[in-house]
Amino acid sequence: METTGAVNILAIETATQICSVAVAAGELLLAEETLNIGRIHAEKLAALVDQLLAELGKRPDEIDVLAVSGGPGSFTGLRIGLAFAKGFALAGGQRLILVPTLMALALRPGIVRRPVCPVLRSRRGELYAAVYEWRGSELMTAVAERVLPEEELGLFLPRGALLTGDVDSLPPEIRSQVESREDVELAAPWLRTPSAAAVAQVGFWLCRRGEFADLDTAEPRYLQEFVARKLEGVEKHVQ
Amino acid sequence: MIVLGIETSCDETSAALYSEQGLLAHAVHYQAVHEEYGGVVPEFASRAHMRTLIPTIRYVIRRAGLSFRDLGAVAVTYGPGLVGSLIVGLNVAKGLAVALRLPLVGINHIEGHIFANFLEEPFPELPGVCLVVSGGHTQLVLVRRLGDYQVLGRTRDDAAGEAFDKVARILGLGYPGGPAIEAAAAAGQENAVSFPRGLMENSYDFSFSGLKTAVLYYHRALSPQEREKRLADVAASFQKAVVDVLVAKALRACQEFGVRSLSVVGGVARNRRLRRALEELAAETGIPVFVPKPEFCTDNAAMIARAGFFHLLHGVRSDLRLAPAPSLNLDSRYLPTD
Ligand SMILES: Nc1ncnc2c1ncn2[C@@H]1O[C@H](COP(=O)(O)OP(=O)(O)OP(=O)(O)O)[C@@H](O)[C@H]1O
Numbered sequence: 001m002e003t004t005g006a007v008n009i010l011a012i013e014t015a016t017q018i019c020s021v022a023v024a025a026g027e028l029l030l031a032e033e034t035l036n037i038g039r040i041h042a043e044k045l046a047a048l049v050d051q052l053l054a055e056l057g058k059r060p061d062e063i064d065v066l067a068v069s070g071g072p073g074s075f076t077g078l079r080i081g082l083a084f085a086k087g088f089a090l091a092g093g094q095r096l097i098l099v100p101t102l103m104a105l106a107l108r109p110g111i112v113r114r115p116v117c118p119v120l121r122s123r124r125g126e127l128y129a130a131v132y133e134w135r136g137s138e139l140m141t142a143v144a145e146r147v148l149p150e151e152e153l154g155l156f157l158p159r160g161a162l163l164t165g166d167v168d169s170l171p172p173e174i175r176s177q178v179e180s181r182e183d184v185e186l187a188a189p190w191l192r193t194p195s196a197a198a199v200a201q202v203g204f205w206l207c208r209r210g211e212f213a214d215l216d217t218a219e220p221r222y223l224q225e226f227v228a229r230k231l232e233g234v235e236k237h238v239q
Numbered sequence: 240m241i242v243l244g245i246e247t248s249c250d251e252t253s254a255a256l257y258s259e260q261g262l263l264a265h266a267v268h269y270q271a272v273h274e275e276y277g278g279v280v281p282e283f284a285s286r287a288h289m290r291t292l293i294p295t296i297r298y299v300i301r302r303a304g305l306s307f308r309d310l311g312a313v314a315v316t317y318g319p320g321l322v323g324s325l326i327v328g329l330n331v332a333k334g335l336a337v338a339l340r341l342p343l344v345g346i347n348h349i350e351g352h353i354f355a356n357f358l359e360e361p362f363p364e365l366p367g368v369c370l371v372v373s374g375g376h377t378q379l380v381l382v383r384r385l386g387d388y389q390v391l392g393r394t395r396d397d398a399a400g401e402a403f404d405k406v407a408r409i410l411g412l413g414y415p416g417g418p419a420i421e422a423a424a425a426a427g428q429e430n431a432v433s434f435p436r437g438l439m440e441n442s443y444d445f446s447f448s449g450l451k452t453a454v455l456y457y458h459r460a461l462s463p464q465e466r467e468k469r470l471a472d473v474a475a476s477f478q479k480a481v482v483d484v485l486v487a488k489a490l491r492a493c494q495e496f497g498v499r500s501l502s503v504v505g506g507v508a509r510n511r512r513l514r515r516a517l518e519e520l521a522a523e524t525g526i527p528v529f530v531p532k533p534e535f536c537t538d539n540a541a542m543i544a545r546a547g548f549f550h551l552l553h554g555v556r557s558d559l560r561l562a563p564a565p566s567l568n569l570d571s572r573y574l575p576t577d
Binding site for chain 1: 276280282283285286289290292293294296297307322323326327328329330331332333334335336337338339340558559560561562563
């Protein structure tokens, strides 16, 4: 297949316990490496990218765009992926794309005629969720990403939805409630996990639309405000 | 060889360039966000590093009139420190190293502080004693030569800078507490209140929690009007107590090990009262004393680039798998015999 002239995308997915990197030429996946062995991203990510480029015989400066899974997800995981991508792109002058993690997750089960609802569990036991719909061969946002209490998943799921993502770690009552709905379908288990190939694909769409992030100031989509106690209240702690 | 240094272990975002020509450029971005909270909020620190590190690196490259192609290596702090903060600097460094195919060298932050006295000549002669006094650490280190250390003692509770920060809070002064106490102490009498010194004879370890508690009880016993009136005296007396302990232990170590220099590094080394006491000590004992310029006392990447430069010349490289080490200890990289 002809790949010269296509945009070379280095994709990084570290939003969950999965650590995945991929290189694509346009919409053609050239290589992907995925580890699902726990929180090893801090150690493995850079070496994985280095090895993948070496396998492909590509020099770092042959990469045109960095597509990073930008959240929501694990704060630490997101920081590892984005910080690495920033350093890489700063040196090489590549453009940076922050791919919505949930959109990349929604892409994996393939083109379906149902609304696709990906969910990821947050550390606080809530869900990150959104709804996407296929228009032709491109995914569109139907309901924007949000933080959802687990109990509200049933209400949030649109009629006829395909549910994907962290389905297995839902509390049993919520899971059976969702499964008992005849209109809702579950994505195949092997397609419910994040992957850098999906990040590369969404990255390709965003690149075509010119939706780049500002390298200097880009931050993960935390979706959660972080609140700390101000000084007035602090004196009580001093003992 | 031009080394880019990166430091994000706590709440300073910093980058610097060091080469055979010395320090080429450096910048420190201080995160003011924590002031309102009376201490470093780790989540805010991580977020701020993510927003400011890239512009900080760009700035030093531009300032030195260089491009990324000119770099020869990347040195980065990998511990000790806040894990969420370390992760940002470490991964930006790895991204640069992979993209530019440069060697990466991980630097122990405490060792970085020791190198702050090696940015400009004259350098301390070694073997020397180095007192590391910062917000997170208080350690007395025997530096046999660069890369070869023996920790003689450390704090058993609060670090010296932490004691300044906590006492400042007790006294209703702002954060960071070190500069606030120093300013308040300027108009006070050092011998107004006799606070305990916590000298712990026969040990090079430190303890500042007894001193902190003594200040707390003293302060509590005062009426609001007295508190205001005695503020300068209390601050000055507390500061003097800390300085006395630091100087006494450092001097004892210098004498016991017969070293050729004393260095004092870390944020608390900015303290002018401490600096004056060290000058007096040098004058009285003849031991040459070295204290970095104030900007190189607090966390900075110049010292990290400098330490990286040294290790790289000795062939030290880190693997791309280098992980953040939040509670890293100061270990020797070179054994005395090599
Ligand atoms: N003038 C001063 N007098 C006393 N203490 C000071 C002064 N200026 C700064 N400090 C103290 O120095 C500390 C900050 O120092 P530094 O930036 O070296 O350390 P850190 O980041 O807190 O910790 P570490 O270097 O151990 O990781 C704070 O505790 C601050 O109160």
